Amino acid sequence: MTPKKAKSPKQVLIRFGDMRVGTDSNRSKRTPTVRKAKGAIEPADRFKAPAGRPRVETGGSAVADLGAPTAARPTLAVQAALDRIDLSVDLAPARGAPDHGGLVLDNPILVASGTFGYGVEYGEVVDVQRIGAICCKGTTLRPRAGNPPPRVTETPGGMLNAIGLQNPGVDAVIEKYGPIWQGWKVPVIVNVAGESIEDYVEVARRLDGVPGVAGIELNISCPNVGKGGLQFAIDRDAARAVTAAVRRATDLPLLVKLSPNVTDVRPIAKAIEEAGADAICAINTLSGLAVSADRTRAFLGNTYGGLSGPAIKPVALRIVYEVAQVVSIPIVAIGGVTNLDDVLDFLACGAVAVQVGTAIFADPELPVRLGDELRADCLRRGLDSYRSLIGTALPKRTGAPSAKGAEYRP
Numbered sequence: 001m002t003p004k005k006a007k008s009p010k011q012v013l014i015r016f017g018d019m020r021v022g023t024d025s026n027r028s029k030r031t032p033t034v035r036k037a038k039g040a041i042e043p044a045d046r047f048k049a050p051a052g053r054p055r056v057e058t059g060g061s062a063v064a065d066l067g068a069p070t071a072a073r074p075t076l077a078v079q080a081a082l083d084r085i086d087l088s089v090d091l092a093p094a095r096g097a098p099d100h101g102g103l104v105l106d107n108p109i110l111v112a113s114g115t116f117g118y119g120v121e122y123g124e125v126v127d128v129q130r131i132g133a134i135c136c137k138g139t140t141l142r143p144r145a146g147n148p149p150p151r152v153t154e155t156p157g158g159m160l161n162a163i164g165l166q167n168p169g170v171d172a173v174i175e176k177y178g179p180i181w182q183g184w185k186v187p188v189i190v191n192v193a194g195e196s197i198e199d200y201v202e203v204a205r206r207l208d209g210v211p212g213v214a215g216i217e218l219n220i221s222c223p224n225v226g227k228g229g230l231q232f233a234i235d236r237d238a239a240r241a242v243t244a245a246v247r248r249a250t251d252l253p254l255l256v257k258l259s260p261n262v263t264d265v266r267p268i269a270k271a272i273e274e275a276g277a278d279a280i281c282a283i284n285t286l287s288g289l290a291v292s293a294d295r296t297r298a299f300l301g302n303t304y305g306g307l308s309g310p311a312i313k314p315v316a317l318r319i320v321y322e323v324a325q326v327v328s329i330p331i332v333a334i335g336g337v338t339n340l341d342d343v344l345d346f347l348a349c350g351a352v353a354v355q356v357g358t359a360i361f362a363d364p365e366l367p368v369r370l371g372d373e374l375r376a377d378c379l380r381r382g383l384d385s386y387r388s389l390i391g392t393a394l395p396k397r398t399g400a401p402s403a404k405g406a407e408y409r410p
């Protein structure tokens with residue numbers, strides 16, 4: 001799995017509104033682009049689909065080709081069988097009362113914040129309406145210019161990014177994208193960031209009731225100015241406080257995103273659940289560092305960056321596995337998803353849905369394809385829903401049936 005060299009150090013491939021994910025800095029020979037990440041996020045050979053098209057048996061009579069981009073369309077009978085499979089999931093079941101409605105997705109494959117812009121950027125390339133939900137770029141109270149370049153670099157099996165939450169601010173996001181999202185079938189979850197509890201609360205308050213905003217994902221991996229720069233996500237009390245404050249400020253479905261950069265994530269996850277979160281997302285990036293080519297300094301303009309991509313999948317799996325055993329609210333897994341096996345692994349560890357992040361830079365259609373592949377996989381297994389795939393790898397419980405695990409019904 002040797003990453004290919006970028007043809008030009010000036011390549012810039014994907015823009016999210018005003019945000020650029022690549023870097024055009026000439027100051028270092030190591031100026032990777034998002035395309036350069038492709039080599040690093042190709043799945044290991046043992047996970048690659050076997051040669052030839054996957055075939056789907058439907059009760060012995062109908063047989064169809066499915067899954068491969070060039071495959072012939074399934075027969076009507078197979079398509080009808082596929083359509084009957086229930087991939088829907090409610091990420092806010094506790095708010096599922098008639099006056100709330102929860103956060104019901106058509107399928108459990110979401111796109112991760114910071115890797116899909118505001119959804120509109122990919123409209124020409126992907127049928128975004130077929131994605132389970134879109135988590136948009138991190139949104140703050142006021143506009144942010146982000147970190148100095150270089151902002152990204154490739155790593156074995158992933159990438160480091162230090163974009164620095166570049167975004168136009170919540171009011172501009174609401175004004176520019178709200179009317180577009182309102183007309184969409186796909187739910188848009190706004191990823192919210194801040195430096196103080198007041199920041200988070202005010203952003204949530206402004207998003208509350210905005211048509212087109214289906215929920216909030218709190219990115220609590222941000223320095224808490226009030227606590228001397230300590231991240232909310234690594235302090236149980238700060239995580240609890242910010243979740244509770246946002247909970248009071250909005251009726252929107254509330255997802256809170258865990259940081260992996262802690263010794264034991266379980267007490268933090270529990271505190272977030274107790275504070276009223278509807279769901280937990282796990283994980284954000286791992287803190288990392290790259291060194292400049294001449295080895296005189298850190299490579300990234302921000303010194304530190306967040307590691308993402310296949311390299312972090314085992315860490316994400318471990319955290320999902322641990323959190324699934326201590327909370328009863330739904331878990332949305334994030335970290336290194338590049339293929340259906342990754343999705344199935346996360347479901348087995350107790351996630352009810354997954355987000356695709358870094359892999360999108362190399363393969364924007366991946367999230368849509370994964371939904372199709374999960375559906376085809378259920379048909380192959382003779383399942384009418386994917387729910388029995390959830391929690392199968394968790395330790396078996398001896399006590400009363402839990403709200404999670406194999407019995408879990410989203």
Ligand SMILES: Cc1cc2nc3c(=O)[nH]c(=O)nc-3n(C[C@H](O)[C@H](O)[C@H](O)COP(=O)(O)O)c2cc1C
Pocket residue numbers: 021112113114115137138139161163165191218219257283284285307308309310312334335336337355356357358359
């Ligand atoms: C370029 C880039 C920008 C990101 N921006 C955000 C962000 O604004 N808010 C957030 O919560 N996570 C952000 N993330 C983290 C992702 O949402 C995701 O948690 C992480 O990349 C792990 O998933 P992956 O391995 O599939 O990429 C960003 C990741 C990348 C690569």
